[in-house]
Amino acid sequence: MNNLNSNTPFDVETIRKDFPILSRTVNGKPLIYLDNAATSQTPQQVIDVIVDYYSNYNSNIHRGVHTLSQEATDKYEGARHTIQKHFNAAHAHEIIFTSGTTHSINLVANGFASFLNENDTILVSALEHHSNIVPWQMLCEKTKATLKVIPMTSEGALDMAAYDDLLLLNPKLVFVNHISNALGTINPIEEMIQKAHSVGAAILVDGAQACPHIKPDVQALDVDFYVTSGHKMCGPTGVGMLYAKESWLHKLPPYQGGGEMISEVTFEKTTYAGLPHKFEAGTPNICGGIAFGAAIDYMNSIGFDAIAAYEHELLEYATEKLNAIEGMQIYGPKTDKTSVISFNIEGVHAYDLGTIVDKLGIAIRTGQHCAQPIMDFFKVSGTARASFCFYNTKEEVDTFVAGVKKAAMMLR
Ligand SMILES: *Cc1c(COP(=O)(O)O)cnc(C)c1O
Secondary structure (H helix, E strand, O other): OOOOOOOOOOOHHHHHOOOHHHHOEEOOEEOEEOEOOOOOOOOHHHHHHHHHHHHHHOOOOOOOOOHHHHHHHHHHHHHHHHHHHHHOOOOHHHEEEEOOHHHHHHHHHHHHOOOOOOOOEEEEEOOOOHHHOHHHHHHHHHHOOEEEEEOEOOOOOEOHHHHHHHHOOOOOEEEEEOEOOOOOEEOOHHHHHHHHHHOOOEEEEEOOOOOOOOOOOHHHHOOOEEEEEOOOOOOOOOOEEEEEOHHHHHHOOOOOOOOOOEEEEOOOOEEEOOOOHHHOOOOOOHHHHHHHHHHHHHHHHHOHHHHHHHHHHHHHHHHHHHHOOOOEEEEOOOOOEOOEEEEEEOOOOHHHHHHHHHHOOEEOEEEOOOOHHHHHHOOOOOEEEEEOOOOOOHHHHHHHHHHHHHHHHHHO
16 A cells, blocks of 8 residues: 655556556557546455455344454444544444435435425536436425526536525525536535525535545535445445434434334334434445445545645646647636546547547546536537546556547547
């Protein structure tokens, strides 16, 4: 593992050795993985934790008196503490394990059904992933509350003057992503949280795209709900978290009923377990939770300042090289963004571009990126998206840009 401080140059070659997948080939070429905004790769340190779990102490948690169950419980609750510390939550029981961001948002949206009626308004940003839109539309269908959209500017940032106006409607809840997966836009969530609270609204921040790059402090942000997925930050799929202030977790009803989330069950009446178990019905993704904790440890061993600085370098380098290609259009803001480049080339369909560069071993994403409203805003059917992680290199960027040039020549 790497221990870097701000004076040592970023040792990407050593870091790459932690990721076995990066040494495979695709279509006879070395893999260049630039689809990190969809999911990140998994370091050996996390793979080892997964293998160790199933090799040595696989068992159900919180209910067994036997040794394996104790070991699994200790590791799982240990991971919860790691996550609590990482996000600086006040209590470990404010961290609810979920299957990921989508599950976390649905849990909160479902709970708000008991707080809203036809006189209420809730605000969504125009920059959202479908998973931070659809659950709220379903909630509005159920409660007859009104969903209003905070518009975006042509630069791909949120229109903050319009947000101020919408807050005059006294919304009950605001939800916004910390960073847009489609454009890389970093939203001014500090200001948005403070303004939401000034009109008495609660606010949920979707951190799925932020947590691979920065380390949020939920207490300093004073955010009501913060959600993320493990698989975008070097962890496995199928696990994520909901952070919520303790007071909200007491107010919200449970999402699913079942084992583990109860205190007493009779056919007359069931009482619910305390936090966090009230929201964790059934056998959870035990191994996934433990591995999520290990992924956070891994990322902290590299350091988020070092990660952000290096990824910014990659972003600037790639942006400059891509902009030199004729007919290139990059969407989204020029500053205040993370290492995501969403683009089109005049006369070239993004899907065809993605298919050709795949032949060269390069993985990029093409399409709507689960954010159709953003594509509609720019009047495009989709974009090509390259998203960089701290294990990518400038040499990979060079090969990628050469591939894009070659594809554009073939397709125009
Ligand atoms: C990936 C992503 C999601 C969805 O995460 P899942 O892990 O698929 O639940 C939501 N919002 C943003 C901004 C994302 O990048």
